[in-house]
Amino acid sequence: MCRNISEICLLQEFQPRPDCRYIVASDDLRVHLEIGKYPWVAEVCYVEQMESLYAVAADVVKYLELINQWLASLGNNPEGIPKELLFWLRVCEGGVTTQRIQDLLLLIRSYQYLIDTFNISSIIILRHHQTEWEDDVLIKVGQSNGVEVRIIGHLHLSILKGRLLSLMKLLAREPYYILSILRDKLWKGVRFRKTQISAKEIVIQMCIPHDKFVEHTILSMKAIKNQGYDPVALLWRASKAAVKFEQEGLWVEKLETFVPMASIYDAPRRVWLTWRQARSRRQEFLSHPGLKYCNIPLGPLLWPSVVSFFWEELSQRYRLRQAASQYFASHSPLAIRLWGGGTLAEGRIVSKSLNDKQRPLVFLWFGAVMGDPYYELPPTDLFLVDGDYQVKYLKKHGIPAHRIVTVGLSRYDYLPAFRKEYSSCKSKIYLNIPQDYEYYILFDSSYNLRGYITLQEQSLVTEALLNFAREHPSVALMIKPHPAYIPGWLEDLVNYFSLANVYLIDKNMLPYHALNAADLVITKLSTLALEGMLFERFVISILLDGEERFRVYGDAVERANSLEALNKILTVMISDMGKKADWVEKQFKNQECFLKDYFGNIIFDSAKVGAEALDKFIKNNQGLSSKS
Numbered sequence: 001m002c003r004n005i006s007e008i009c010l011l012q013e014f015q016p017r018p019d020c021r022y023i024v025a026s027d028d029l030r031v032h033l034e035i036g037k038y039p040w041v042a043e044v045c046y047v048e049q050m051e052s053l054y055a056v057a058a059d060v061v062k063y064l065e066l067i068n069q070w071l072a073s074l075g076n077n078p079e080g081i082p083k084e085l086l087f088w089l090r091v092c093e094g095g096v097t098t099q100r101i102q103d104l105l106l107l108i109r110s111y112q113y114l115i116d117t118f119n120i121s122s123i124i125i126l127r128h129h130q131t132e133w134e135d136d137v138l139i140k141v142g143q144s145n146g147v148e149v150r151i152i153g154h155l156h157l158s159i160l161k162g163r164l165l166s167l168m169k170l171l172a173r174e175p176y177y178i179l180s181i182l183r184d185k186l187w188k189g190v191r192f193r194k195t196q197i198s199a200k201e202i203v204i205q206m207c208i209p210h211d212k213f214v215e216h217t218i219l220s221m222k223a224i225k226n227q228g229y230d231p232v233a234l235l236w237r238a239s240k241a242a243v244k245f246e247q248e249g250l251w252v253e254k255l256e257t258f259v260p261m262a263s264i265y266d267a268p269r270r271v272w273l274t275w276r277q278a279r280s281r282r283q284e285f286l287s288h289p290g291l292k293y294c295n296i297p298l299g300p301l302l303w304p305s306v307v308s309f310f311w312e313e314l315s316q317r318y319r320l321r322q323a324a325s326q327y328f329a330s331h332s333p334l335a336i337r338l339w340g341g342g343t344l345a346e347g348r349i350v351s352k353s354l355n356d357k358q359r360p361l362v363f364l365w366f367g368a369v370m371g372d373p374y375y376e377l378p379p380t381d382l383f384l385v386d387g388d389y390q391v392k393y394l395k396k397h398g399i400p401a402h403r404i405v406t407v408g409l410s411r412y413d414y415l416p417a418f419r420k421e422y423s424s425c426k427s428k429i430y431l432n433i434p435q436d437y438e439y440y441i442l443f444d445s446s447y448n449l450r451g452y453i454t455l456q457e458q459s460l461v462t463e464a465l466l467n468f469a470r471e472h473p474s475v476a477l478m479i480k481p482h483p484a485y486i487p488g489w490l491e492d493l494v495n496y497f498s499l500a501n502v503y504l505i506d507k508n509m510l511p512y513h514a515l516n517a518a519d520l521v522i523t524k525l526s527t528l529a530l531e532g533m534l535f536e537r538f539v540i541s542i543l544l545d546g547e548e549r550f551r552v553y554g555d556a557v558e559r560a561n562s563l564e565a566l567n568k569i570l571t572v573m574i575s576d577m578g579k580k581a582d583w584v585e586k587q588f589k590n591q592e593c594f595l596k597d598y599f600g601n602i603i604f605d606s607a608k609v610g611a612e613a614l615d616k617f618i619k620n621n622q623g624l625s626s627k628s
Contacts, residue, residue: 001123002026002126003028003128003134004128007126008035010126011024011038023042023118025045025047026046027047027455027459028459028489029489030493030496046456048110048454050544050545051110052452052545053451053452056109057373062290063290066291067101070284072086077274080271081274081317090343091344094449094484101298102451104293104301104302108141108294109294112294121148125138129161130162133304140297141296144295177316178264180237184257195253195330196253197330201334203231203232203331204231205337205338205346205347206233206235207236210483213241214241214244215411217245218244219411221250222607224611224615225250227611227615230251231251232251233245235255242254255327258326259326260322264319268315278306285306324349333360335618336360336361338378341366342380343378362379362380363380363381364378365384366383377399381621382403382405382614384405384407384614385404385405385406386599387599388596389597389598391406408600409599409606410610413605413606415512415534415535418512419516424517430513431503431505431513431514437474437501438474439573440517441476441519441522442515442537443465444523444524444526445461445479445482447484465522469501473500474501475501476502477501477503478517479494479504480511480514482526483507515532519573520539521539523539523542524543525543525552533591542566554590555587558583
């Protein structure tokens with residue numbers, strides 16, 4: 001097991017036995033490219049299977065409910081963390097809680113597949129500091145199958161350094177949070193800005209300062225303001241966004257400034273008291289009869305996630321609860337948009353802090369949930385939906401028609417103005433990409449997240465596109481990583497190929513210049529496909545895992561289920577003008593139908609339509625209370 005190119009040097013020290021057949025397993029494509037230097041290696045394979053989340057979703061929900069029951073049982077101490085904060089989310093978008101349950105089940109299945117397929121009798125792990133948990137899962141699966149497991153490099157300097165850095169980050173997290181809160185409180189005091197109070201306040205909660213959220217929220221707030229209300233961006237851990245809101249003349253409040261000074265020290269004290277109870281019941285969790293999968297106990301493999309949950313999340317959850325309670329003690333907004341619609345932790349916590357006597361209307365700009373098996377509709381009074389697709393979804397789930405209004409999606413409101421201001425040539429100049437290529441491809445390399453897209457899938461598609469770019473120097477390949485992507489393997493792979501016609505786009509940049517410069521867009525199931533349609537670009541959805549439930553765009557995109565199919569489509573697009581014209585015409589007709597079904601008759605000017613709908617609903621439903 002050689003998970004990273006940095007560990008391949010350990011193979012030089014390895015003494016192979018002549019009577020054994022050696023297989024190297026790695027999801028790092030660079031290892032596959034370099035393994036030819038070791039003639040004693042019989043085969044190289046990938047570690048993880050390209051299974052979708054649907055293979056384990058039902059089990060994930062089952063285990064999540066058991067874990068949340070156990071966590072909630074710890075909230076019986078009035079001096080500890082309240083029961084309402086002791087939960088893992090029913091959301092798999094990264095992190096070490098619910099996502100870790102899904103990761104664990106998918107890893108067990110992948111490891112079992114390797115052992116069964118290759119008839120493994122011995123496992124040798126070349127330890128890497130970033131994958132120690134994955135190695136621990138492999139050890140348990142090996143032991144369960146009676147397979148000998150040996151570890152090389154567990155005392156390697158990089159491993160010890162990685163453990164030390166992890167410990168330092170954990171210890172530094174709480175002081176960092178405290179300093180951030182004190183900084184915001186001090187800055188508010190220096191500015192002598194009194195807290196604004198308005199009888200026409202509408203709250204927009206935001207907890208991530210990414211540009212795509214900020215731009216969308218600014219448009220919505222301006223439209224709400226034009227209806228005569230006082231919208232406020234209620235920020236938490238999103239201080240960087242405050243400047244942009246203020247530059248647009250919008251009202252901003254940082255919840256950090258409402259954190260009571262007492263909770264600075266009270267939060268860790270409460271966490272410690274609750275942790276003591278959790279630690280005393282550790283064995284109960286480790287041996288929980290319900291936490292078992294493929295005959296492998298899950299408790300010991302999920303206990304590190306319990307520890308992380310306590311020491312990385314709970315103190316801030318408690319402070320957010322206190323800050324929100326203090327804010328709403330003096331503010332009675334008419335309406336509120338909760339973060340994540342109330343499905344994410346910050347939104348759920350703030351919803352519990354609202355004034356029950358004068359509870360505001362809860363509204364949500366609602367996008368499609370494209371068959372997410374974990375999604376549950378949050379308590380919401382008014383759904384402002386993208387289009388007909390969402391209307392059908394909500395009605396199917398029992399939401400009455402008077403609480404659903406089709407408004408479009410405001411994050412795309414400014415696309416017509418953008419396309420009017422920037423031609424394709426201007427966008428290429430903006431991106432510093434030459435104008436003289438015959439064809440421009442935009443590849444959304446996405447974000448490695450088990451259940452959605454594996455590192456193997458990312459690597460295979462990236463390598464195929466780099467090979468295509470090498471064989472066709474007249475084609476420019478633009479690669480746009482996801483904003484959450486952690487730099488590393490992609491840059492190394494691009495440097496390995498070292499091609500003049502390959503361009504890495506800044507991951508933090510909005511994708512619109514890249515879309516404007518491209519002739520063709522390649523993605524898996526990202527909204528970049530939807531945006532590509534709005535830019536009238538040919539779109540390919542590459543689905544190597546073959547998961548039919550990921551066919552979220554139907555016939556509006558060209559589907560490729562293999563690298564051979566992808567290469568064939570690309571070759572036609574740059575060399576067969578007749579067939580290309582037919583393909584493009586057919587897809588554009590399908591895109592037109594899809595966009596109409598998705599958005600209805602409203603694609604742009606959504607913020608204005610949504611604000612008008614919100615205004616009408618507020619006036620018709622004064623005193624409405626959400627069911628919590």
